[in-house]
Amino acid sequence: MATERSAKRRRLSPPGDSVPGFATWNLEQDYEQRQRKGKKKEGERLLVKKADGWKEDERLKEVARLEAEAAKDDSDQASEADEQDSGVADLEAPATTAQPDVPVKEQIRQAKEDLARIAGHISESPEENIAQLGQLAEIARSHNVTVKKLALGTQLAVYKDIIPGYRIRPLSKEDQTAKVGKEVRRLRTFEQTLLAGYKDYISHLTKLAQDKTMRPVAITCATNLLISVPHFNNRNEIMALLVKQISFRNLSPETTKCCEALSQLFREDDQGHASLEAVTQMTKMMKTKNYHVHENVLNTFLHLRLLSEFAHKAGTNSIDRAPVGDEEDVKKPPKKKDREYRSKRERKVMKERKAVAKELQEADAVVSYEDRDKSQAETLKLVFVAYFRILKARKSHLMGAVLEGLARYAHLINQDFFGDVLEVLKDLILEAEAALEPTEDDMDVDATEEEEEDELDAATERNITRERLLCIITAFALLQGQHDVVKSVNTLQLDLNFFITHLYRTLLPLALNADIELSSKSAHLADPNGLATPAQQTQGKETKVNVATTTVLLLKSLQSVLLPPQNTKMVPPMRVAAFVKQLHTLALQLPAKSAAAVLALIHAVGKTHGNKVAALWNTEERKQDGVFDARGLEVEGSNPFAATVWEGEILRHHWDPKVRDGVKGVDGVIRGVLGGGEGREGPSIPVRR
Template identity: 70%
Template structure:
């Protein structure tokens, strides 16, 4: 059998007329070995020439070197003319194939190890390894979502660990050219590297917050940074990211994180700078969104520190400060004889001591009271502007939060602003009454039951807010006649709503009971942080009655006719209330009978009646209802109630009346 000839690879194209390539006869390796090589020492030994611009290489030597390099390239077999004829051009280098991607689990494992190694190096020596922050940012650009999340979390932990307790100032041109010591230079390099990496990280969080997969992680990182390092740079960017998440009425889990972050920021802010920036952005966002936000955004204002620290009166445009605020003014008024005598040496020692104390305060970064009061005053004005705009716009779903906020800040409201608020509350009550009227022509209610319940609750909230404002303004309450503030309007409205409320089947339900779930299926923040505006209707009614019948001021201010009329109406309403509400109302009547025993004693004795005529339970005015013409016969029926707590409550009311006669 004949042996087959060994096949050789053709290097030239099939259509080439040359049978054998030309380079096949060459000894390529020997020619390459014998080719002259460049002598680097010769180039290094050439002297430089001094010119007007400085020391430079001689032009003649440079031209000769370029010519030599050109000859070497011409002699090279890769650049020879025979290359084209020999077919070497057919052997072009192929592009290197991409490295195969690792499996996801292996990629995550390697990313964890790399992130842990880099984070450990940075934490051990931040000043020397600050450049490795860029490596963490590169890992965060991975296509793997899990690796991205791990990288963002690692960056968060690293920045929280190495960020100093002060704000870094960007360097100017003068700082860059100034001569400083080595330690200062190293510190500046560390600060600028840290600041640059942190800015890129915050910018990255702002972009990822809009992503569906990475949005939750980005919001969590931004919220943590805002509460952990609020003094550091880029605070406005973090606040803007958080506020942007709260610009919709749909309340998600990310929005809840943002609300909690803002509340913590307000509680822990000592200087007031961060609170002022956050409130400014919140009020702009609320106005820009035409008040279509969730009420939890407004409830964040209740956590501002100015509730317990700010002591001046404010409105939407000015702050009223006390005249004798500084002790220095009183000291200036004193004569020279009344001042304490000090020698020249004692005055010098006292002056030096004050300077030392001032330096200590600056070193400890103690917040001055003047600066804090200024920031809190501006914050309070912004809050009042937002509240009053919502009142004027009649935004229904935010009305409860606004009324509660006004009640909380009642002790900080200026007298001029106080009168406007009361007028707005009256308008709200009138609108609520108009919405509950029955159309006689159609014979149907103008609104459904849900709207009717909301209108009733809104009226009760207005009454609570009006009396809370008066309780917080003792000077306004004393001069109510001069300001023409008619609180009888609120009292009369409350008296007329007692009997309809007793027949309300949803009186023991809160504002959120009927819709505890958000449209997204997430639970709303109702529970341990429940506010007044989400309390049950019974709770709102009791708070209103307590403000009318048991004010914190002297009891003589409550007329006997008012106490008797409300007592009679409440006992009648108790017959129709559920057991829990009936027990609560009887508990309130027990306090009223104990405080105003002599004023209501005649209602339990038919022989001691002071009024003539007939009691009008449906009267529009409290004083014209003639309550002393009636007797409290409802107690005999309540003695037979099935709930023992109701029976005990009735006995307690009658016992207080007998003891107080």
């Protein structure tokens, strides 16, 4: 029996609008706006005969213009309705803005809700809602300053959350036309949309950085991006924004924030690529500005990790070793009874695989080391070029930062440039001495002008004194960092006695300096409890050189002369005795903290050179005839062994207990050298009460 075929039914659409925005379509209006075949163009209208010939009718021309404007308005309204009813989010779709009659507080409240909702959607599913970044960008362009700041902060948090751990490669024309799978197309759409939004965000921050009101927020967002995602695209644009902010001579909060961000980037950069890009832009900026920048800009170079082979994170002075407890937590090999059984062939294959994996790992490490060393070598070259150009230009406000940088990277300076650097330091000291000498014009001034010049000379002398001490510290730091140079000093004909003699001449004037415990940056000591001891200075625990107090600079210079770490025994006795005698005289005039620090240095010198200076405490024996010349210009010509250290008896009655303890410590060391405490002490000097 044949089955009866059922009647074919027409397929009906489900109730309701299946297409978004279908209810707002106006088919008749679209048909009316469609261009007719017989519609005449603007130049084909009928002409009207007038007195001067056939002309186009002005009334018809005006009517045609009005019709065209009306058609354009209708098409704009239709397109806006389509965009509002479409369910697809667009990157550049305009967000709903507050009406002008809405109060400001209500606008801020609505903006907070919108920002929280959009940020939540993007964080929950970045690949699906990545197009909503356009809505955040539109809110960030609001006229309300508070809303704009909130939107910038929200964009910063969203980008830090969704940016991947790799750099996105822009698609080429071949990649765009190539056929790919659904997952690859989805990933490419996410990456390119993220990259476009991120680039627009950085360009917006660059524009806002020029506005005084929005500059702090823009700089904060830029510094956070540079520290959080330095590996991502558009890194050069962020660096250019920060470098532009630090190109001014005056120090502002934004400049300080940018310098701190660059310093942190230098410390955390393991590969060296980001550091090379930043240093390149900074050196170009300083050269363009003729080095009229703040010294904090140069101080950022001190945080670079240059040419150091390390397995752990390390700086230029120390290596962060793994904690001791980590060695105990290493997994021990299993016992023989617990090992998994493998045949001889399996063990052979596994051994070969381990060897291949080890070779691949070493190859990758070699490539990484070579790439990093290349980047760091270029960075070091740029830094030294900037330092030497500043020295050549004699930029006085940058001398402290430059000299400290040279001292920090002394072990990286080529031996061929070593003599030239010392000659430049020598010229700086001679120029500083010449600046302190009075000229003929200074003699022919009135009394009022003389008082004003005395105040100026006092300030100038303080700066010049610091500059001279910095030159001495840098010269000896260069020698300590160069082992080969120390052995070949005579071959290079380096005049190091010049720096020692100049330091000896500086001691007595420094005793009368009222600002010896003041730094160049603040009016108080950095350490309220006291100054850094020589042992702490040797371990690198002191503050930076160019911001240290004058006392700390003096102690570092004396330590380099009297306690060199490499050839301590080669210091002549005449030099040690002359400095020890002058330091006791200096301690009588210095403030309590500085006097205690000087006595601590003498105590360290006594432990090392006790046999060389013990005669200064012995009144019964004299190794040399004549008179001690405290104001002599030469160290060896001062005849120190013709004098005794009588200042210690006065310092025993000092009001500060730390100074009294320092004197007792020095006497104890000398008594141990002279015979274990049973021998002779210094002369007893009566003190008038």
